[in-house]
Amino acid sequence: MMDGIVIAAHGRHYLVHVEGERLHCVTRGKKSDIAVGDQVDIKRTSPDQGVIESFAERKTLLYRSDQFKSKLLAANVTQLFIVIATEPGFSDDLVSRSLVAAEAGGIAASLILNKTDVADLLPKARERVALYASLGYPVHEVSAKARPEDTVALLAPMLRDQSTILIGQSGMGKSSLINLLVPDADIATREISAALDSGKHTTTFTRLYQLADGNIIDSPGFQEFGLYHLSEGMLERAFREFQPFLGHCRFYNCHHLKEPGCAVLEGVHEGRIATQRHELYQQLVHESSQTIGY
Numbered sequence: 673m674m675d676g677i678v679i680a681a682h683g684r685h686y687l688v689h690v691e692g693e694r695l696h697c698v699t700r701g702k703k704s705d706i707a708v709g710d711q712v713d714i715k716r717t718s719p720d721q722g723v724i725e726s727f728a729e730r731k732t733l734l735y736r737s738d739q740f741k742s743k744l745l746a747a748n749v750t751q752l753f754i755v756i757a758t759e760p761g762f763s764d765d766l767v768s769r770s771l772v773a774a775e776a777g778g779i780a781a782s783l784i785l786n787k788t789d790v791a792d793l794l795p796k797a798r799e800r801v802a803l804y805a806s807l808g809y810p811v812h813e814v815s816a817k818a819r820p821e822d823t824v825a826l827l828a829p830m831l832r833d834q835s836t837i838l839i840g841q842s843g844m845g846k847s848s849l850i851n852l853l854v855p856d857a858d859i860a861t862r863e864i865s866a867a868l869d870s871g872k873h874t875t876t877f878t879r880l881y882q883l884a885d886g887n888i889i890d891s892p893g894f895q896e897f898g899l900y901h902l903s904e905g906m907l908e909r910a911f912r913e914f915q916p917f918l919g920h921c922r923f924y925n926c927h928h929l930k931e932p933g934c935a936v937l938e939g940v941h942e943g944r945i946a947t948q949r950h951e952l953y954q955q956l957v958h959e960s961s962q963t964i965g966y
């Protein structure tokens with residue numbers, strides 16, 4: 673048996689980094705319950721192939737949304753970088769959903785505001801990120817294109833000893849940032865793609881890049897986190913600003929939707945909770961009640 677880390681996953685096929693080599697692995701049976709970032713025990717079956725026998729207990733687990741279900745995205749992530757930019761406009765809905773995924777998963781989250789060189793749009797972007805900063809999420813301003821050295825100097829130390837996943841809507845500059853932070857990212861991607869896909873067609877898949885000290889996870893084509901598996905209790909705890917109000921509602925089993933004497937709704941009326949955040953909470957309660965979860 674050998675210990676390895678899953679660096680890419682495609683269906684039931686996994687690329688596992690083990691003892692300085694990459695092995696193409698499968699799981700036993702029909703299961704595909706392994707995620708990128710999993711620490712696995714493998715048995716080598718040929719010089720470049722193996723079978724995953726088991727995986728270690730996960731420190732954290734993130735899910736992506738797939739046809740109204742939560743599917744495994746990545747294991748053992750310790751921090752989430754949400755990449756947004758001055759232009760094109762970013763979605764508050766996506767930012768807050770990502771923050772909910774991080775909170776529910778016990779993962780630290782930061783916002784990376786890219787393209788700060790677009791000076792005329794910077795004030796507006798700063799105004800919009802102020803909400804997240806007020807909730808205690810760090811906001812880091814960078815410019816991957818105009819100030820690459822400063823960007824690396826700021827972000828690289830934050831990656832040390834961490835397993836960091838970068839997510840963002842397309843056009844925000846996530847690829848530009850990955851290319852700055854991971855030397856030879858393009859080459860690694862081509863190799864991984866060839867090894868997993870055996871040259872058929874390149875699909876998008878989550879991949880993990882190993883740095884000297886830490887990991888970066890990229891999930892091209894990523895749309896949205898899966899939040900369907902979260903219970904109402906988990907959802908209310910995932911909104912940081914709700915916490916001081918919880919336990920003060922008139923009804924102990926208050927859903928914070930329309931109930932009289934709801935302390936959370938009171939917080940919204942007083943402007944201590946942003947309306948857009950409470951609207952998202954309502955939407956997520958609705959979505960998780962519509963589906964079976966996993």
Ligand code: GDP
Nearest residue numbers: 786787815816817818842843844845846847848
């Ligand atoms: P992705 O879709 O998030 O991976 O974004 P890309 O990295 O492909 O970048 C999208 C576009 O934004 C490209 O044309 C980049 O050259 C541009 N871009 C990336 N970073 C910056 C930046 O800091 N400033 C400006 N002005 N443009 C940037």
Ligand code: ZN
Nearest residue numbers: 921926928934
């Ligand atoms: Zn309430």
